[in-house]
Amino acid sequence: MAGKLNIRVDQDKCQGHARCKSLAPELFELDEFGNAHEVGDGSVPAGLEDKAWLAQSNCPEIAIEVTEE
């Protein structure tokens, strides 16, 4: 089994493409300008790992970091 995943959005890189929110609405929130940040502390609940990776591999700005504990 892989370890628990954590996600983090780099605020300097994010340009609000909203791909993450559309692919993984459970894991990302958008602010009033449409820029993303991770929900809560960024820990990925069990079962949502694939969505975390999917969001990461579709962010055009490479702004999403996924780390494995």
Add this chain to the structure above:
Amino acid sequence: MSDSASIMPEHPPVTDWINDFDHTDPVWTEDPFPIWEELRAASPIVHTERFLGCYMPTTYQAVKEIAYDTEHFSSRRVIVRDVRPEITARAPPITSDPPEHKPAKQILLPPFTPDAMKKLEPRVRAICNELIDEFIADGKCDAAARYTKHIPVRAIAHMLGIPEKDGDLFIKWIHGILELGIKDDNALMEAVKEMTGYFAGHIEQRRKNPADDLISTLMKARDKDGNPLTDEHVLGSLRLLLIAGIDTTWSAIGSSLWHLAKTPADRERLVNEPELMPLAVEELLRAYSPVTMAREVMKETTVSGCPVKPGNMVLLSFPAANRDPAMFPDADKVVIDRKENRHAAFGLGIHRCVGSNLARMEMTVAIEEWLKRIPDFRLDPAGKVTWSEGTVRGPRQLPLLFGKAS
């Protein structure tokens, strides 16, 4: 816009694509993909003496380097043209460089968030169905003229709070600016003048009767010092919304229907697995990205190791970047459930398209509503598909027959 080729002054035909490319050449207009492959194989960035000197990055990496580099490349001119007149009509934030760019863009971002687009979605669904009602009984239609063209025009009119029937005027102005204007400065100026007059009238009206629409939002906005925006800024932003929002999305929806018309397997999959739509829309955006932007080289630098010199323009081809096989495996194939897709159809970096959420919503709704009512369709062999010329690529005539081929 299908008549553009006959009106535009001639450029000599291209015989050497690598050293003398021309994105307005009819061969490019018809099928640019093999040309980009040839250019990419030659160099990550190529140059032409046409358009008073112009570079084109051919790889995803080179496009990205330029998009992120606001120090050496300016956005003050966003279309590659035959002339480079004094800059008069600005369209913030697309033509803004840092530090003016960010505050100008932040005014426009809130009305275009995904949540704001959800509120607009029912109106767009209704528009699509009203359009389909008009031609479905005919068993065929030119989908560019009767469907894809009208959706973004009416949607942005709805947002701006102006009559949806004024859409034909917008289409005329955009043609003058984006197509005729590449080679004819008078056509461009004429269109800008008419458009400015039109919006100046609406601004006057809103001063007396503020409304809950985008024109009023811009008029209510404050700059970083707390002052209202100048009328010039409001007009510039309105020009941008109109120019950027219409034939781009018209093209994206048109290319998508064109692809589905000639690819029954993808069409059937989308009909049977509607949950694939979000990935499919992104893949269609990647494969048929409609928009190529421009930059102006301000200072000498290098791109992917190649020197570039000031005084030249850059044809910043997001479509060519999206076809780079170093970035996208099987880049020349449409894989409608492609999982990894960092495409650059809406640009990269600070100039990411403000309307991207609107465009995605319109594309999704337009394809969904079409497939619900016309699940089977194909290209009409008696007609001819034609493509727009220049900065925005998409079908301008798209003759389709409905139903299964007998």
